[in-house]
Amino acid sequence: MADWTERYRPSTLSEVRGNDKARDAFAEWARSWDDHREAVILHGSPGVGKTSAAHALASDMGWETVELNASDQRTADVIERFAGRAARNATLGGSAAGGGASGGDTASRQLVILDEADNIHGNYDRGGASAITKLVKESGQPIVLIANEFYDISRGLRNACRDIEFRDVSARSIVPVLRDVCRKEGIEFESDALQRIAERNRGDLRGAINDLQAACEGRSSIAVEDVVTADRDKAMGIFPFLDAVLKEESAEESLRSAYAVDETPDDLTKWIEDNMLDVYDAGEATRAYDFLANADVWLGRVRASQNYSYWRYATDNAAAGVAAARDGTKGGWTRYGRPQFWPSSDSTADEVVGKIAEASGCSVATARREVLPFLSAVTHHCKPRDLTVAMAAAYDLDEAGVAFVTGSGESTNKVESIVEDARERREERMADHAEGAFAGGAARADDSLDAGDDAAPDREGREAGSAADGTADDGGPNGGGPNDRSAADEDVDAEDDDGQSGLSDFV
Numbered sequence: 001m002a003d004w005t006e007r008y009r010p011s012t013l014s015e016v017r018g019n020d021k022a023r024d025a026f027a028e029w030a031r032s033w034d035d036h037r038e039a040v041i042l043h044g045s046p047g048v049g050k051t052s053a054a055h056a057l058a059s060d061m062g063w064e065t066v067e068l069n070a071s072d073q074r075t076a077d078v079i080e081r082f083a084g085r086a087a088r089n090a091t092l093g094g095s096a097a098g099g100g101a102s103g104g105d106t107a108s109r110q111l112v113i114l115d116e117a118d119n120i121h122g123n124y125d126r127g128g129a130s131a132i133t134k135l136v137k138e139s140g141q142p143i144v145l146i147a148n149e150f151y152d153i154s155r156g157l158r159n160a161c162r163d164i165e166f167r168d169v170s171a172r173s174i175v176p177v178l179r180d181v182c183r184k185e186g187i188e189f190e191s192d193a194l195q196r197i198a199e200r201n202r203g204d205l206r207g208a209i210n211d212l213q214a215a216c217e218g219r220s221s222i223a224v225e226d227v228v229t230a231d232r233d234k235a236m237g238i239f240p241f242l243d244a245v246l247k248e249e250s251a252e253e254s255l256r257s258a259y260a261v262d263e264t265p266d267d268l269t270k271w272i273e274d275n276m277l278d279v280y281d282a283g284e285a286t287r288a289y290d291f292l293a294n295a296d297v298w299l300g301r302v303r304a305s306q307n308y309s310y311w312r313y314a315t316d317n318a319a320a321g322v323a324a325a326r327d328g329t330k331g332g333w334t335r336y337g338r339p340q341f342w343p344s345s346d347s348t349a350d351e352v353v354g355k356i357a358e359a360s361g362c363s364v365a366t367a368r369r370e371v372l373p374f375l376s377a378v379t380h381h382c383k384p385r386d387l388t389v390a391m392a393a394a395y396d397l398d399e400a401g402v403a404f405v406t407g408s409g410e411s412t413n414k415v416e417s418i419v420e421d422a423r424e425r426r427e428e429r430m431a432d433h434a435e436g437a438f439a440g441g442a443a444r445a446d447d448s449l450d451a452g453d454d455a456a457p458d459r460e461g462r463e464a465g466s467a468a469d470g471t472a473d474d475g476g477p478n479g480g481g482p483n484d485r486s487a488a489d490e491d492v493d494a495e496d497d498d499g500q501s502g503l504s505d506f507v
Contacts, residue, residue, distance in 0.1 A: 004213045005206050008181055010056045016049050017177050018169030018205065021333075023053060025164050030057055030142065039136035039143035041117065041158070043150040044166030045237050047206035051115060053166070054144045058111045063142070067113040110141050117145035118152035130399075133157045151338040155403070156412050168203025168240060171195065177205060178212050188221035196227045203240075238263060238271060239336055245272060245323045246279040247330040254323035258315050265314040266302075269295050270339040272318055278334050284325050291321025348400045355395045372405070379406045382414055392422035393429075 010016050016023045022042075029040050042050040058065045114132060133156050136143050147153055150163060178194045181187075197215070201208040215226050244257040258268060273292055277285055295317035302310045356375075357367040379388040382402070392402050402408070402415050 004181060004185075005209050008177075008184070008209065010049070010052050011059055013053060013056045013060050016053050016056060018173035019044075019049060019053075019166045022164050022166045026053055026057060027060070029162060029164070030061055033142050036162075037139075039139065039145060039161040041145045041147060041150065041153065041161045041163040042166060043118075043147045043163060045168050045203060046148055047201075047204035048166045048169055049205060050146045050166050051113070054111065054113050054146065057144075061109070061111075064110045065113055066110055067115065112139070112141055112143045113146065114143065115146045116148075117157075118147035118149045133160060136160050155408075159412075165239070168237070169205045170203070171198035174198035174201065174205055174208045178208060181209060181212060182216075182222070185216070186220070187216050190223045193222050193224045193227050196224060200227075237261075241268070242271060242275055242336050243334075245319055246276060246326070246334075249323060251320040251324040255316065255320040258319035265295070265311045265318065266299050269299065269314065269318040271336075272322055274339040275334070275336045276322065278336070279330060280326065284327060287325035288322045291317040291325060294321065348404050352395070352397065352401045352404055355397065355401070359395050375405050376407065382406045382408050382418055385418065389418050389421045389425065392418055393425040396426065397422070 013023050013027055022044075026040070026042070029036075029038075042053065044050055055065060057063075117132065132145070133154065136145075136157070137160055145153070145157075145161060150158070150165070175191075175194050175198045178197060179189070182189045182194070193215075194212075197208050197211050201211065211227075212222075216222050219226065238261060241257050241261045241263075245254045249257060258265075261268065263271070269292065276288055276292075280288060295314040298310050298314040298317065302308055302314070353364055353368045353372060356362075356371050357364045360367065360371060362371065375391060379391055382388045388402070388406060391397070391405070395401070397405070397419070399415050399419050402418055406415075408415050
């Protein structure tokens with residue numbers, strides 16, 4: 001039996017169900033592409049019609065499609081070879097497209113579709129995110145990125161694109177689709193059976209069609225008893241959860257939604273706190289903050305006692321309490337933001353903290369609790385630049401590390417130039433240290449601290465300490481040359497120079 005989801009995939013945007021606003025915004029993006037020339041990110045839960053909408057749009061506009069999905073290796077080289085060629089006005093046959101940068105016949109354009117853009121990671125995808133960001137900035141053809149989780153995409157890429165959210169498809173919109181499929185397949189049906197399938201899929205249109213096909217296999221009719229009664233095990237998305245708590249559901253319903261979200265109570269509390277003021281007025285927020293404060297107390301008890309049974313009290317306050325603080329329901333659409341200063345990934349945070357701890361000679365806990373917040377404050381958004389370069393050089397941070405500490409976009413030119421300057425600075429220091437090993441202590445003392453004039457007080461302190469130890473800049477206790485010192489002493493000095501990566505190096 002052929003896959004019904006493919007057989008009945010929409011061939012035109014008008015057949016896309018359940019996301020009328022998103023569908024219309026997508027069509028308008030395509031019609032006005034010559035005016036803005038931006039890429040677009042379609043994001044939302046799996047099965048809501050994002051990929052189908054992209055192909056339907058191409059059909060409506062008469063555009064060819066070039067698709068790169070998660071099953072392909074999406075390295076920088078692959079992206080440039082396939083998607084890059086299309087985006088830079090080369091048709092599939094290799095000739096120049098008439099709808100290039102200067103406009104022309106829109107029918108000769110190609111729509112570049114990059115599926116699962118939020119899932120570019122690992123060795124096979126190395127360099128892929130940077131290549132895509134560069135591609136969308138330089139493209140002469142329309143590009144559609146498709147993602148389940150909008151905030152799993154790098155900030156630089158998000159900022160370079162327009163975004164359109166596809167919401168979960170309501171049961172009311174799913175039922176007519178199932179009814180049409182049954183009629184085309186010649187399947188008699190009970191309305192309650194289709195309603196049951198729609199409700200149990202909780203917004204997943206593709207899943208509903210798959211369930212319908214499974215229930216109809218070997219039958220010419222479908223009744224309620226033919227539908228498996230167990231609900232599909234599907235976690236609620238974070239954005240529908242925020243809508244439930246901040247806009248739509250009662251305290252009791254919000255609490256149920258909290259248990260359906262695949263997030264810990266401390267993360268849910270952060271999401272609610274950071275987005276609440278975009279929805280609540282002053283009076284509602286005042287009441288809600290009391291509940292958030294109570295939630296924070298319970299989270300603190302969890303951290304102190306490691307008794308995770310207290311989590312339920314934090315959830316009660318953060319979800320049910322904040323919902324109860326609201327005066328009625330609220331409508332409209334809100335663009336929710338990721339909690340401020342939240343790392344893009346735990347692995348990035350662990351790597352940065354590990355480098356700070358190793359270079360500073362402190363524990364990982366101290367680096368995370370005391371040093372990292374200080375670095376974030378003094379280099380916020382990469383200002384001042386020289387200080388940020390010095391920090392990146394001191395801890396040997398890459399683009400992801402600098403973006404994590406400063407809060408800037410990982411793929412921005414600013415961060416990339418800072419990392420490049422930091423790399424050059426480290427190379428210069430390594431060269432200076434190697435030369436100074438045989439040229440005398442004075443050269444090393446002058447060249448080992450090139451992080452700027454701000455390091456002068458610390459340098460004076462070390463010089464004073466060296467003098468007290470009888471190893472002043474002249475290289476020996478009595479002003480002798482470097483040859484008066486042992487090889488072991490030289491090794492110790494080389495270690496000290498290379499280890500000058502603590503806070504004092506750039507503060």
